Amino acid sequence: MLLRRRLLSTAAAAARGPPPIRVDLAESAGRGVFATRPVPAGELLHSAQPLVCHPSPSLLHEVCYSCLRRKPGEGRVSSGGYYFCSDACREQAKGFHDVDKNADWSSFDDHCSSRGLKYPYMAKRLACMVISGAANADCLNILQPARLHQGTLIEMEEEFELLESTFRKAGFQEEVTSSSVSCDASVGNAVYMLPSFYNHDCDPNTHIVWLENVDAKLKALRDIEEGEELRICYIDTSMDVNARQKILADGFGFECHCLRCLSGD
Numbered sequence: 001m002l003l004r005r006r007l008l009s010t011a012a013a014a015a016r017g018p019p020p021i022r023v024d025l026a027e028s029a030g031r032g033v034f035a036t037r038p039v040p041a042g043e044l045l046h047s048a049q050p051l052v053c054h055p056s057p058s059l060l061h062e063v064c065y066s067c068l069r070r071k072p073g074e075g076r077v078s079s080g081g082y083y084f085c086s087d088a089c090r091e092q093a094k095g096f097h098d099v100d101k102n103a104d105w106s107s108f109d110d111h112c113s114s115r116g117l118k119y120p121y122m123a124k125r126l127a128c129m130v131i132s133g134a135a136n137a138d139c140l141n142i143l144q145p146a147r148l149h150q151g152t153l154i155e156m157e158e159e160f161e162l163l164e165s166t167f168r169k170a171g172f173q174e175e176v177t178s179s180s181v182s183c184d185a186s187v188g189n190a191v192y193m194l195p196s197f198y199n200h201d202c203d204p205n206t207h208i209v210w211l212e213n214v215d216a217k218l219k220a221l222r223d224i225e226e227g228e229e230l231r232i233c234y235i236d237t238s239m240d241v242n243a244r245q246k247i248l249a250d251g252f253g254f255e256c257h258c259l260r261c262l263s264g265d
């Protein structure tokens with residue numbers, strides 16, 4: 001059933017042709033994503049599956065360990081207490097779930113929950129995937145920080161040491177490197193490849209939606225012209241200009257010069 005649905009959606013995507021986007025250099029923001037034809041408001045530009053994801057720690061029993069789909073009314077619970085929405089998701093996660101289950105995460109969990117941290121869980125998931133052989137060690141490079149606030153870097157170092165010591169105590173010898181970068185979702189966190197090329201704008205023309213599970217859908221928020229850069233908003237758009245600038249500088253390492261910020265809105 002799952003395979004049939006996947007084949008049908010692949011066939012539908014092939015019939016639609018390639019997504020109407022290209023990655024190119026953006027003016028003073030590194031690389032960015034641009035429309036290759038006019039895109040009407042509401043059009044689905046493309047979907048993206050994550051490289052790594054993790055449920056919010058408080059929702060581990062409510063959200064699929066593999067694909068972050070919410071548990072409908074009654075769900076199946078694995079022996080470790082985690083929820084899997086299907087046998088396919090359970091099978092897919094088997095190797096790294098076994099690694100995860102074999103370590104004592106209490107210090108790591110206490111540290112993250114006392115500080116409200118979610119992102120270290122993705123470093124943990126990726127490390128479990130590398131140890132189990134589900135991912136190549138090179139993948140850890142995707143979690144390298146860009147230009148982050150010094151305080152954030154020091155905190156990340158601390159969490160990384162905690163991650164390493166947890167694996168060491170569990171008898172895993174593998175070396176892992178540090179974390180960060182992701183997009184927020186109410187049920188968990190994930191890192192994507194293509195969506196990570198989208199630059200930020202406080203008045204974006206594109207947004208990311210999650211409908212059933214962790215698969216991200218990039219949609220046009222308004223009519224977009226051919227050649228126009230597609231930009232999403234990394235943060236809560238309802239904040240005032242000073243709060244937005246502070247979060248973007250501290251958390252993402254850049255000063256926003258979008259039209260909305262320049263107008264002082």
Ligand SMILES: C[S@@+](CC[C@H](N)C(=O)[O-])C[C@H]1O[C@@H](n2cnc3c(N)ncnc32)[C@H](O)[C@@H]1O
Pocket residue numbers: 028029030031032146195196197198199200201252253254255256257258
């Ligand atoms: C998710 S990545 C976007 C892709 C990135 N431009 C690249 O070349 O890989 C986020 C980074 O892009 C840059 N960026 C995104 N939006 C920006 C903006 N509005 N102004 C300046 N830099 C921006 C910042 O360096 C930010 O940390």
